[in-house]
Amino acid sequence: MPKVLLIVPAYNEKLNIKKTIDDIINNTNYDYIIIDDCSKDGTKEICKENHFNYLSLPINYGLTSGIQLGMKYAYKYDYDIAIQFDGDGQHQAKYLQDLVKEIEENNTDIAIGSRFITKKKPKTTRMIGSMLISSVIKLTTGKTIKDPTSGMRAYNKEVIKRFVTNSSLTPEPDTLVYFIKKKMKIKEVQVEMSKREYGKSYLNPLKSIEYMINMLFSIIFIRAIT
Amino acid sequence: MSITLRIILIICSIIAFLLSIMKIKQAKLKVVNSVIWMVGAILLIFMSLFSNVVEWISSSLGFIAPVNFVFLITIIFLLIEVFTDNIRISELNEKIKNLNHYIALSEHEKRQNNLKNEGE
Numbered sequence: 109m110p111k112v113l114l115i116v117p118a119y120n121e122k123l124n125i126k127k128t129i130d131d132i133i134n135n136t137n138y139d140y141i142i143i144d145d146c147s148k149d150g151t152k153e154i155c156k157e158n159h160f161n162y163l164s165l166p167i168n169y170g171l172t173s174g175i176q177l178g179m180k181y182a183y184k185y186d187y188d189i190a191i192q193f194d195g196d197g198q199h200q201a202k203y204l205q206d207l208v209k210e211i212e213e214n215n216t217d218i219a220i221g222s223r224f225i226t227k228k229k230p231k232t233t234r235m236i237g238s239m240l241i242s243s244v245i246k247l248t249t250g251k252t253i254k255d256p257t258s259g260m261r262a263y264n265k266e267v268i269k270r271f272v273t274n275s276s277l278t279p280e281p282d283t284l285v286y287f288i289k290k291k292m293k294i295k296e297v298q299v300e301m302s303k304r305e306y307g308k309s310y311l312n313p314l315k316s317i318e319y320m321i322n323m324l325f326s327i328i329f330i331r332a333i334t
Numbered sequence: 335m336s337i338t339l340r341i342i343l344i345i346c347s348i349i350a351f352l353l354s355i356m357k358i359k360q361a362k363l364k365v366v367n368s369v370i371w372m373v374g375a376i377l378l379i380f381m382s383l384f385s386n387v388v389e390w391i392s393s394s395l396g397f398i399a400p401v402n403f404v405f406l407i408t409i410i411f412l413l414i415e416v417f418t419d420n421i422r423i424s425e426l427n428e429k430i431k432n433l434n435h436y437i438a439l440s441e442h443e444k445r446q447n448n449l450k451n452e453g454e
Contacts, residue, residue, distance in 0.1 A: 143438075162442075163438040163439065163441075163442050164438055164441065164442075165434050165435075165437075165438045166434060166437050166438070167430070167434050169430075169431055169434055173431050173434065173435070176431075176435070177434075177435045177438060177439070180435060180439065181439065184439070275428060275431075
């Protein structure tokens with residue numbers, strides 16, 4: 109049995125976090141670590157009351173920093189597999205074993221929980237962005253990744269180590285290109301995601317455009333070449 | 335170069351020079367970081383005092399007016415400063431991030447140890 113850690117980043121997820129952790133505890137026997145990114149709504153207090161396993165950051169530093177901290181934790185306690193699992197209730201714990209199985213049985217380095225392997229992408233603005241990133245990845249690496257922006261990803265030990273030693277790596281699509289270029293094996297596994305019930309996503313139109321520009325530049329001019 | 339421009343440049347340089355020294359005394363600027371500003375100020379003063387040298391260089395490089403050459407030098411100087419500052423900010427950002435992580439991890443460890451001690 110591999111040692112599996114679920115990294116659950118949470119920022120102002122007071123209303124979702126308990127449900128997420130209950131889902132994890134009821135449907136899996138994996139360890140988890142909540143990364144409370146200095147929430148202002150009392151997410152930390154909820155973790156404390158319920159005796160959840162959590163790390164509490166004193167300064168708000170964003171999702172990338174949160175995942176990197178989770179990776180440091182996984183490295184410190186010698187986990188074999190680390191999985192990003194959103195704290196906003198969109199991910200479902202029942203699909204996690206499929207990701208673990210993919211890494212265990214097929215020697216995959218990164219397994220992505222993908223929404224669109226068997227299902228078609230809906231034509232919303234967000235999915236147009238996703239398609240654009242997919243095609244740029246296809247152009248630069250020749251690999252098809254149908255759901256590059258999925259936030260549900262499982263990493264094996266080698267990848268965890270790279271995350272700890274290289275702080276430019278992020279939980280974003282451009283890092284996938286980096287790993288493809290480093291000859292790592294990346295596979296997608298079909299999962300379903302639900303809509304968020306409470307709270308707001310951090311992406312607004314302006315931020316989305318900024319995100320897209322950052323991703324495209326990073327993939328084309330940095331990750332694809334170096 | 336016109337005499338007005340030279341006077342303006344000299345006055346600005348002297349102000350920049352004095353400002354650097356004042357900020358060091360107030361401990362708001364490190365000596366290492368102030369050197370570049372003092373060097374820049376001295377360079378500008380020299381360019382104003384020996385304007386015939388500047389005129390000779392700029393005309394042999396094909397500039398229409400010597401003042402363009404002075405501005406170009408200033409812009410290059412500023413761009414280098416901005417870029418190095420950018421790098422410095424990124425480095426600081428990285429250090430704060432690691433410190434942030436370190437605090438979270440050691441606080442977690444402390445909590446775990448307390449739990450263990452309570453259990454015993």
